[in-house]
């Protein structure tokens with residue numbers, strides 16, 4: 001039986017050599033290699049500041065702290081996302097306001113954002129889920145009308161664009177994940193981006209124990225209580241080649257996704273969610289909708305094809321459903337549908353068209369068995 005994993009990190013001989021070089025250097029904490037990774041993100045996204053973190057989650061938490069969001073404040077989040085999106089709101093003591101997504105594309109419903117805004121709303125955490133970019137024209141209108149911050153949980157969206165502008169350069173603050181499910185990976189890690197120098201200084205200080213910015217050597221002091229969310233040079237070395245080749249890696253993913261599209265176009269059993277008009281989907285995950293999703297998922301896995309659910313319905317998770325410090329905004333038809341139908345198919349750089357033919361053939365066999 002052919003084994004097809006969900007993902008395979010893109011690790012080359014050059015990557016291994018970079019990691020060994022760091023190990024041999026004896027300098028293993030955050031240093032010049034992490035700075036090179038930060039600069040590579042700045043250059044790619046054309047943003048003023050990129051700050052490495054231990055994860056997207058820790059970066060998002062610090063983004064909210066930099067915006068002084070805390071107890072008494074509300075932050076709007078999509079109901080269909082990874083729990084980290086809402087966890088960070090609770091971690092800083094604010095209230096996550098959980099809003100439905102559009103079943104067509106699994107992205108937050110813009111009209112429902114508007115109807116959820118109160119005088120306590122401070123921010124929206126936008127999620128360009130699976131790499132499908134949000135419509136920033138619509139988001140920016142809401143932002144300006146209600147004087148809100150936008151923090152992009154860009155965990156899945158390196159390489160995504162809308163109207164020719166890259167996710168990571170559109171929100172007040174954005175944070176990418178470099179977990180191995182993401183196609184630019186450092187094993188674990190996150191990258192926060194912003195054009196605001198005051199926030200960048202505050203954030204850099206906070207993640208370095210509260211060190212006063214721009215003070216080095218004997219004059220160095222700590223002017224606030226901070227924490228340690230530094231990203232080691234050992235991990236940064238893993239991501240450096242990947243970010244430098246991001247466009248090439250992205251082109252390959254988009255071609256592979258296009259091939260899945262062509263194989264699935266005529267299937268009446270599979271629905272491919274919409275992509276945002278004028279957007280460039282980076283296909284962090286290639287996601288489809290099928291009936292009897294759980295059966296199909298388990299059946300394909302038993303045949304060594306590693307598929308995965310899409311994401312989570314936050315309003316069904318005890319962490320949020322049972323929490324008094326959380327607001328669930330009305331019915332969630334889009335999220336309920338996505339959570340029960342979305343299936344992610346294998347996608348990685350070395351996947352061949354032959355592998356994809358096999359995945360789709362087995363997918364159809366599983367769907368037939370599910371009926």
Ligand SMILES: Cc1ncc(COP(=O)(O)O)c(C=O)c1O
Nearest residue numbers: 055056057082084155177178179
């Ligand atoms: C939308 C979203 N946000 C946040 C995260 C968490 O990222 P990290 O593991 O880097 O903290 C993920 C991880 O899959 C995610 O998909």
